[in-house]
Amino acid sequence: xxxxxxxxxxxxxxxxxxxxxxxxxxxxxxxxxxxxxxxxxxxxxxxxxxxxxxxxxxxxxxxxxxxxxxxxxxxxxxxxxxxxxxxxxxxxxxxxxxxxxxxxxxxxxxxxxxxxxxxxxxxxxxxxxxxxxxxxxxxxxxxxxxxxxxxxxxxxxxxxxxxxxxxxxxxxxxxxxxxxxxxxxxxxxxxxxxxxxxxxxxxxxxxxxxxxxxxxxxxxxxxxxxxxxxxxxxxxxxxxxxxxxxxxxxxxxxxxxxxxxxxxxxxxxxxxxxxxxxxxxxxxxxxxxxxxxxxxxxxxxxxxxxxxxxxxxxxxxxxxxxxxxxxxxxxxxxxxxxxxxxxxxxxxxxxxxxxxxxxxxxxxxxxxxxxxxxxxxxxxxxxxxxxxxxxxxxxxxxxxxxxxxxxxxxxxxxxxxxxxxxxxxxxxxxxxxxxxxxxxxxxxxxxxxxxxxxxxxxxxxxxxxxxxxxxxxxxxxxxxxx
Amino acid sequence: xxxxxxxxxxxxxxxxxxxxxxxxxxxxxxxxxxxxxxxxxxxxxxxxxxxxxxxxxxxxxxxxxxxxxxxxxxxxxxxxxxxxxxxxxxxxxxxxxxxxxxxxxxxxxxxxxxxxxxxxxxxxxxxxxxxxxxxxxxxxxxxxxxxxxxxxxxxxxxxxxxxxxxxxxxxxxxxxxxxxxxxxxxxxxxxxxxxxxxxxxxxxxxxxxxxxxxxxxxxxxxxxxxxxxxxxxxxxxxxxxxxxxxxxxxxxxxxxxxxxxxxxxxxxxxxxxxxxxxxxxxxxxxxxxxxxxxxxxxxxxxxxxxxxxxxxxxxxxxxxxxxxxxxxxxxxxxxxxxxxxxxxxxxxxxxxxxxxxxxxxxxxxxxxxxxxxxxx
Numbered sequence: 089x090x091x092x093x094x095x096x097x098x099x100x101x102x103x104x105x106x107x108x109x110x111x112x113x114x115x116x117x118x119x120x121x122x123x124x125x126x127x128x129x130x131x132x133x134x135x136x137x138x139x140x141x142x143x144x145x146x147x148x149x150x151x152x153x154x155x156x157x158x159x160x161x162x163x164x165x166x167x168x169x170x171x172x173x174x175x176x177x178x179x180x181x182x183x184x185x186x187x188x189x190x191x192x193x194x195x196x197x198x199x200x201x202x203x204x205x206x207x208x209x210x211x212x213x214x215x216x217x218x219x220x221x222x223x224x225x226x227x228x229x230x231x232x233x234x235x236x237x238x239x240x241x242x243x244x245x246x247x248x249x250x251x252x253x254x255x256x257x258x259x260x261x262x263x264x265x266x267x268x269x270x271x272x273x274x275x276x277x278x279x280x281x282x283x284x285x286x287x288x289x290x291x292x293x294x295x296x297x298x299x300x301x302x303x304x305x306x307x308x309x310x311x312x313x314x315x316x317x318x319x320x321x322x323x324x325x326x327x328x329x330x331x332x333x334x335x336x337x338x339x340x341x342x343x344x345x346x347x348x349x350x351x352x353x354x355x356x357x358x359x360x361x362x363x364x365x366x367x368x369x370x371x372x373x374x375x376x377x378x379x380x381x382x383x384x385x386x387x388x389x390x391x392x393x394x395x396x397x398x399x400x401x402x403x404x405x406x407x408x409x410x411x412x413x414x415x416x417x418x419x420x421x422x423x424x425x426x427x428x429x430x431x432x433x434x435x436x437x438x439x440x441x442x443x444x445x446x447x448x449x450x451x452x453x454x455x456x457x458x459x460x461x462x463x464x465x466x467x468x469x470x471x472x473x474x475x476x477x478x479x480x481x482x483x484x485x486x487x488x489x490x491x492x493x494x495x496x497x498x499x500x501x502x503x504x505x506x507x508x509x510x511x512x513x514x515x516x517x518x519x520x521x522x523x524x525x526x527x528x529x530x531x532x533x534x535x536x537x538x539x540x541x542x543x544x545x546x547x548x549x550x551x552x553x554x555x556x557x558x559x560x561x562x563x564x565x566x567x568x569x570x
Numbered sequence: 571x572x573x574x575x576x577x578x579x580x581x582x583x584x585x586x587x588x589x590x591x592x593x594x595x596x597x598x599x600x601x602x603x604x605x606x607x608x609x610x611x612x613x614x615x616x617x618x619x620x621x622x623x624x625x626x627x628x629x630x631x632x633x634x635x636x637x638x639x640x641x642x643x644x645x646x647x648x649x650x651x652x653x654x655x656x657x658x659x660x661x662x663x664x665x666x667x668x669x670x671x672x673x674x675x676x677x678x679x680x681x682x683x684x685x686x687x688x689x690x691x692x693x694x695x696x697x698x699x700x701x702x703x704x705x706x707x708x709x710x711x712x713x714x715x716x717x718x719x720x721x722x723x724x725x726x727x728x729x730x731x732x733x734x735x736x737x738x739x740x741x742x743x744x745x746x747x748x749x750x751x752x753x754x755x756x757x758x759x760x761x762x763x764x765x766x767x768x769x770x771x772x773x774x775x776x777x778x779x780x781x782x783x784x785x786x787x788x789x790x791x792x793x794x795x796x797x798x799x800x801x802x803x804x805x806x807x808x809x810x811x812x813x814x815x816x817x818x819x820x821x822x823x824x825x826x827x828x829x830x831x832x833x834x835x836x837x838x839x840x841x842x843x844x845x846x847x848x849x850x851x852x853x854x855x856x857x858x859x860x861x862x863x864x865x866x867x868x869x870x871x872x873x874x875x876x877x878x879x880x881x882x883x884x885x886x887x888x889x890x891x892x893x894x895x896x897x898x899x900x901x902x903x904x905x906x907x908x909x910x911x912x913x914x915x916x917x918x919x920x921x922x923x924x925x926x927x928x929x930x931x932x933x934x935x936x937x938x939x940x941x942x943x944x945x946x
Contacts, residue, residue: 252908256837257837257908258837258838264838264839289908290908334913335911336912404703405704414939520896520925523929523933527929527933528725531926541769542769545918546908548904549907549911550908555848
């Protein structure tokens with residue numbers, strides 16, 4: 089399927105971050121360890137993508153075509169062994185300590201081979217991101233310790249973020265839309281906790297998750313004012329998985345309907361009180377939208393690389409297909425777009441490290457703790473108990489909300505929206521246009537190019553349709569000026 | 571008066587085909603997309619013979635439908651609203667029939683009678699063109715009075731369904747040396763390559779024929795040189811027109827579904843058809859539909875087509891129609907949101923089908939280049 093003779097993309101030597109984005113050279117001089125960390129991540133990710141993912145993904149796609157519930161545990165185990173699914177967790181606590189820039193490199197490399205498998209490997213981040221929004225230390229430490237423990241024991245610990253409902257997609261992500269939405273779920277206060285009923289749909293990992301982070305409204309007539317965020321263990325009585333969808337592409341990533349039937353959730357599992365649910369969603373989106381843009385750009389790179397490999401070996405008459413001028417022009421045009429979007433994506437990642445929640449790992453108390461405390465203590469129940477004290481919990485939340493204000497979140501939603509639209513439109517454009525190069529024969533499954541085409545389209549829809557993302561852009565950049 | 575009768579006849583045919591497609595194709599089309607089944611396709615074909623669908627382009631002197639190429643294109647467009655894959659099977663078959671119209675009457679009789687006989691099992695034909703940019707795959711020589719063919723043909727549709735193929739052979743060093751032959755599937759030395767595993771048009775099978783010293787007798791040669799070239803250009807023109815029609819038909823259905831969904835889906839405070847951005851998208855889709863319809867019909871109404879059953883603009887028409895259709899299908903998915911990406915809604919299948927249509931007969935950028943290079 090891929091030719092390693094042409095050293096482009098996945099087959100290029102690493103690291104090539106500075107080569108492809110020369111502006112990083114300035115940072116390499118002033119913060120060498122910051123760039124080295126990302127370069128190491130890129131090297132690790134590229135090797136994994138090339139050696140472990142690439143040989144399997146077509147077979148996985150085919151198996152998932154027959155059975156949407158098929159999951160390749162073998163590939164997951166390999167990623168787990170390398171800690172790729174807990175990459176943001178500090179090294180001292182058992183993760184890889186990869187910041188946003190390093191994670192951008194990870195996402196690009198994995199997505200260049202298979203975005204769905206990349207999602208399966210990296211989606212755990214949603215659990216950590218969800219906890220970091222309020223940053224109550226008790227919750228954050230517990231989640232980190234659980235993730236590390238699961239990784240060591242090679243036991244999957246999956247997270248899911250349940251936003252979309254049958255009657256509300258875009259409506260769950262935008263304030264003005266949420267005010268008028270018609271919820272398909274409902275929560276009410278009961279003694280000792282909360283009772284949840286209803287259905288969420290199109291939930292990534294919904295069929296595999298051990299924990300679901302869900303936004304649910306108390307009052308259907310005032311959804312925005314009553315929207316709250318809950319952590320729901322999926323072994324809770326009344327929780328069930330409905331349909332696991334048959335999709336056009338990204339088949340390796342399971343997309344499920346989840347049903348709540350009088351699910352009782354403990355009080356402490358309300359992560360955001362009524363009225364703060366949207367804020368929780370927006371903060372996660374302020375990070376993940378940009379990363380979807382990175383993933384789209386990665387998919388585009390992979391599609392182009394596959395087309396280059398095909399055209400490089402396809403003979404027509406007495407020359408190669410890639411020697412045709414029209415082919416070269418298409419490749420150059422797409423390369424231009426990939427280069428510019430890539431620069432924007434990594435710029436966004438550096439901004440996340442500079443201004444957003446990754447700063448918490450640079451906070452003095454966190455830095456000192458990670459430096460001074462032994463790993464055994466960092467992963468101990470006693471630290472967890474200490475972190476759960478009200479003083480520490482509130483301190484964590486207070487400090488984090490000072491670091492990452494509402495304005496920062498909304499700024500990053502806006503920037504993330506631009507990156508998301510750019511990266512995902514690029515994915516669709518490139519995956520579509522490269523089929524013109526390879527023709528009908530190259531569109532056949534074994535070449536892997538038609539898979540990029542099928543996988544790309546959904547990126548323009550999830551994480552906020554590109555139309556909703558454009559609305560966010562206008563609302564935050566232009567509306568305040570009017 | 572005859573025009574009015576003809577109009578009524580074709581209207582009836584289209585109406586019957588619409589009912590047939592709705593009753594027979596719609597109920598199983600998504601299942602077949604997941605697990606393609608040649609038996610189901612053959613069942614559809616057999617049932618369609620009861621309404622003479624396969625013989626539409628065959629002259630009524632041979633007991634065929636006597637329909638013009640444009641009328642056949644309209645029927646294909648209508649079939650495509652249910653399944654582009656099924657429509658593509660008829661398109662390949664219709665093209666083979668229409669190219670035969672240029673052949674000597676004795677040759678026409680031989681093959682048209684085969685197709686129109688009621689009490690025989692299905693008879694599906696297909697047509698194989700030389701590749702657009704490299705026709706060195708297939709070699710042929712004259713030996714005694716026969717032609718001996720070796721090598722691999724270009725990709726064709728109806729690969730596993732056809733009983734026979736009209737094959738156009740050219741010499742790479744002498745394009746004037748063109749031959750048109752009829753290949754029976756059962757001929758000695760003929761084999762099929764493994765079908766391509768394409769993401770769309772799954773009701774059909776596409777691939778290459780493998781020739782190993784296949785011997786073509788003189789009675790299997792339909793035409794040579796100028797006559798063969800004339801048949802080739804006619805066949806290619808009509809085939810591109812048919813592909814354009816199928817693409818437009820598929821896109822039309824995607825558009826209809828998008829309108830229906832937009833009228834009922836509530837987001838952001840109102841049904842989404844009332845949002846200006848959705849209206850703009852739908853308006854754009856309508857423009858492309860109107861233009862695509864005009865463009866594919868123009869192939870068959872072009873003065874050159876009327877004179878000589880060929881038009882040099884046919885590849886461009888196919889390029890325009892399929893590109894426009896793909897944009898329409900993608901926008902239809904976008905309007906449906908997450909639902910558009912799910913198999914059960916049938917929209918993403920349309921996108922995949924149109925993607926394959928885009929590449930049949932050559933990728934569109936190359937066709938544009940070739941058109942200008944050949945003419946100027």
